[in-house]
Amino acid sequence: MDDRVVPFVDLGRTHDAINGDILDAIEAVVDSGDFILGSAVERFERAFASFVGVGHGTGVGSGTAALTVATLATGIEAGQEVIVPAHTYIATALGVMHAGAVPVFCEVDSVTGLIDLDSAAAAVGGRTAAVVPVHLYGQACPMDEVAAFAERHGLVVIEDAAQAHGASWRGAKAGSFGHAAAFSFYPSKNLGALGDGGIVLTDDEEVAAAARRWRNLGQRAKGEHVEAGFNTRLDTLQAAALSIKLRYLDGWNASRREASTIYRERLGGVVGVLPRRPGADDVWHLFPVLVADRDRVAERMRGRGIGVGLHYTPAVHMQPPFGGQDRAGEFPVAEAWAARELSLPMFPGITRSEVERAADALLESVGDAGR
Numbered sequence: 001m002d003d004r005v006v007p008f009v010d011l012g013r014t015h016d017a018i019n020g021d022i023l024d025a026i027e028a029v030v031d032s033g034d035f036i037l038g039s040a041v042e043r044f045e046r047a048f049a050s051f052v053g054v055g056h057g058t059g060v061g062s063g064t065a066a067l068t069v070a071t072l073a074t075g076i077e078a079g080q081e082v083i084v085p086a087h088t089y090i091a092t093a094l095g096v097m098h099a100g101a102v103p104v105f106c107e108v109d110s111v112t113g114l115i116d117l118d119s120a121a122a123a124v125g126g127r128t129a130a131v132v133p134v135h136l137y138g139q140a141c142p143m144d145e146v147a148a149f150a151e152r153h154g155l156v157v158i159e160d161a162a163q164a165h166g167a168s169w170r171g172a173k174a175g176s177f178g179h180a181a182a183f184s185f186y187p188s189k190n191l192g193a194l195g196d197g198g199i200v201l202t203d204d205e206e207v208a209a210a211a212r213r214w215r216n217l218g219q220r221a222k223g224e225h226v227e228a229g230f231n232t233r234l235d236t237l238q239a240a241a242l243s244i245k246l247r248y249l250d251g252w253n254a255s256r257r258e259a260s261t262i263y264r265e266r267l268g269g270v271v272g273v274l275p276r277r278p279g280a281d282d283v284w285h286l287f288p289v290l291v292a293d294r295d296r297v298a299e300r301m302r303g304r305g306i307g308v309g310l311h312y313t314p315a316v317h318m319q320p321p322f323g324g325q326d327r328a329g330e331f332p333v334a335e336a337w338a339a340r341e342l343s344l345p346m347f348p349g350i351t352r353s354e355v356e357r358a359a360d361a362l363l364e365s366v367g368d369a370g371r
């Protein structure tokens with residue numbers, strides 16, 4: 001490989017050492033013939049819930065499905081409004097929408113990209129039933145403030161923890177604060193499956209029972225279908241693989257943190273980087289920077305052999321399902337993130353020299369783009 005090239009993500013580095021164990025776990029499922037739900041799913045649900053520190057896990061088909069199931073299982077009704085930050089992956093809003101609820105957008109913080117609770121308060125109306133804090137880029141939201149806000153307005157809290165497996169706020173893990181939380185196991189997530197997967201976590205036995213029904217065609221007992229539920233169960237082979245991978249999650253997050261420290265040392269003060277926040281232990285799902293003339297900088301990075309990503313553009317309210325370009329200007333801070341954000345290579349096992357090369361390439365590209 002050209003030694004100038006730094007991939008944006010390299011899943012091979014996490015998989016090479018554990019492929020044998022994953023294949024053994026898959027073979028055990030194949031031998032058992034237990035392909036839908038079953039013991040491998042239950043084992044993973046228990047292990048992941050316990051990792052996060054909550055009572056119940058319900059494995060589902062994706063993170064988007066986890067948001068839909070969490071919305072329905074927490075009792076949000078069709079037509080009720082759910083506050084969603086305008087700067088997030090579109091799945092946050094689509095997941096809510098697929099449940100029949102109406103996403104209503106709010107601003108995010110200019111420095112962290114996390115939900116702006118003043119703007120969220122301004123979005124509360126007579127039909128508002130829930131709020132979705134998104135632990136974006138692996139940063140745990142300040143959940144005591146989110147909880148106080150939700151309590152003040154009588155709202156359900158559904159955490160979008162799709163990017164925050166293992167992140168914590170004041171010692172408790174992301175996913176343990178809300179009435180329910182949704183995680184994604186998309187392959188490049190901090191804990192990723194070999195395909196799609198997700199989970200709904202909750203401490204509430206009734207919400208958990210409702211989530212189990214909503215993922216499984218509304219089935220309460222064999223042949224007894226009490227809701228018009230989905231077929232969105234966590235695949236059993238994926239659960240078997242995820243149980244193996246969960247053992248490595250803390251180590252992988254530590255590797256991401258090391259890379260983030262090197263980036264911050266080299267880039268802080270020159271381009272916008274996420275701040276250190278007292279009380280937060282972030283897991284760096286991505287390493288975003290904020291730069292002027294982002295698209296030219298991205299092009300120059302790619303020209304230098306550095307993989308980069310854009311997370312996310314355009315802002316969600318400007319995507320066609322939510323109104324498109326006509327809504328430009330409604331959420332200027334979210335729109336500024338969408339225009340300026342660039343994600344640098346970040347994955348477990350990235351080496352110091354790769355991080356340094358990517359950081360140096362950014363400094364050069366920012367200089368060139370300015371000329």
Ligand SMILES: Cc1ncc(COP(=O)(O)O)c(C=O)c1O
Pocket residue numbers: 062063064065088089091092134160162163184185186196197198
């Ligand atoms: C913040 C956020 N929410 C929701 C999702 C949806 O997850 P999935 O792709 O598993 O449906 C993702 C990831 O894709 C995400 O990053």
